[in-house]
Amino acid sequence: MEGEAIVSELKGVVSHHQMEVAELRADRELAVEYLRAAMESLDNPDDRAGALLALRTVAEAYGGLGAVAAEAGISREALYRALSPKGNPTLKTLLAVIKAVGMRLSVSDAHTCAT
Numbered sequence: 051m052e053g054e055a056i057v058s059e060l061k062g063v064v065s066h067h068q069m070e071v072a073e074l075r076a077d078r079e080l081a082v083e084y085l086r087a088a089m090e091s092l093d094n095p096d097d098r099a100g101a102l103l104a105l106r107t108v109a110e111a112y113g114g115l116g117a118v119a120a121e122a123g124i125s126r127e128a129l130y131r132a133l134s135p136k137g138n139p140t141l142k143t144l145l146a147v148i149k150a151v152g153m154r155l156s157v158s159d160a161h162t163c164a165t
Contacts, residue, residue: 067107074111081108082153089155099135105147106133112151122146 064072074081088104091097109118109129119129123146132139133147148155 070107071111074108081111084108085148085153093160099137102133102137102139103135105144108151108153109133109147118147118150121150 074084085104085108088101091101106115109115112118113121115129116126119126122129122143124132124143128143129147131137132143139147145155
């Protein structure tokens, strides 16, 4: 394929996504803040895809999707679907994935949060 030929000519080039995963893996505090900010978008039905994709990126950084799925007790395919832009994971799945990457979900007062 033409796109593959172009990529093979660019040895040493790293995609934005690969760099993002590496940065999150290297800096745990950054990963926590990244996911915290993204999870706030769950409040907005039009912006939920961002939070799901952020959780997917963190899962890639902390074990990979296969390992996180196994730890969460779901199939890798189910995890891919749940954390896709059109995903609609259950609370059980969200909590299991968040726990599998070594984090936990918390709640804050909406009136004290900046909008």
